[in-house]
Amino acid sequence: AIANKIGNSLQDTLLWLSSQIEEWMLLFDNADDTSINLFPIFPRCTHGNIIITSRNPQVAVHGSMSKVGNMEETDAIDLLLRSAAVEDNTVETTERASEIVKV
Numbered sequence: 500a501i502a503n504k505i506g507n508s509l510q511d512t513l514l515w516l517s518s519q520i521e522e523w524m525l526l527f528d529n530a531d532d533t534s535i536n537l538f539p540i541f542p543r544c545t546h547g548n549i550i551i552t553s554r555n556p557q558v559a560v561h562g563s564m565s566k567v568g569n570m571e572e573t574d575a576i577d578l579l580l581r582s583a584a585v586e587d588n589t590v591e592t593t594e595r596a597s598e599i600v601k602v
Contacts, residue, residue, distance in 0.1 A: 509540060513540070513541075513542045513543070516542040516544070516547060517542045517543055517544040519546075519547070522546060522547060522548065523546075523547045523548070524547070524548045524549075524550065525541075525542070525547065525548070525549045525550070526549075526550050526551075526552070527549070527550070527551045527552070528552050529552060529553065529554075530551050530552065530553045530558055531553050531554055531555040531558065532555075533555065533557045533558060533560070537551065549562070572597065572600060572601070575600035576593060576596045576597055576600055579596050579599060579600055580592070580593075580596055
């Protein structure tokens with residue numbers, strides 16, 4: 500938020516997301532702790548997409564749950580490169596993508 504001159508607080512970021520016309524995505528990765536209430540940090544609007552990843556099925560209280568199995572490394576690399584709109588797929592790009600998907 501600070502780097503994009505949106506503001507310097509969580510509230511500034513939430514207001515900015517809520518005011519956007521385009522769709523956006525907010526990702527909470529590895530949100531396994533059910534004692535943390537995520538609702539206060541959801542933007543207050545009817546557009547946008549929030550994805551919460553967790554290995555804890557009790558986190559499903561925040562929304563509907565979709566179980567996702569493991570993905571083959573080649574499929575994960577392909578998905579990452581397509582999502583990032585990488586057009587010049589070199590050996591180096593594929594190697595770096597491989598490092599990312601292994602995390």
